[in-house]
Amino acid sequence: MEKYLTTEEVAQIARTVPSTVRYWRHRGTGPRGIKRGKRVLYAESAVAAWLAGKDDQAQAKA
Structure with a gap:
C-alpha cells in the first residue's frame, strides 16, 4: 500500500x-x-520521483 505525505512532511x-x-x-x-477532504496528500513515490527529477535538472545545468 502506498504511503501518503502531508504538505508539512513534503x-x-x-x-x-x-x-x-x-x-x-x-x-x-x-x-x-x-x-482528500480538505487536505492535500502526496504519494511518497511521486515525491521521490519529483526530487529525482530535480536532481537530474541540477546535474544537467552543471
Missing part, C-alpha cells in the same frame, strides 16, 4: 516551508498532490 523533506510546497503545487512545478 516541506520537511524538501527543506522548505509548507507555503512554498503549496506554491509549487499551484504553479505545477512541485510534486503532484491529491485532495
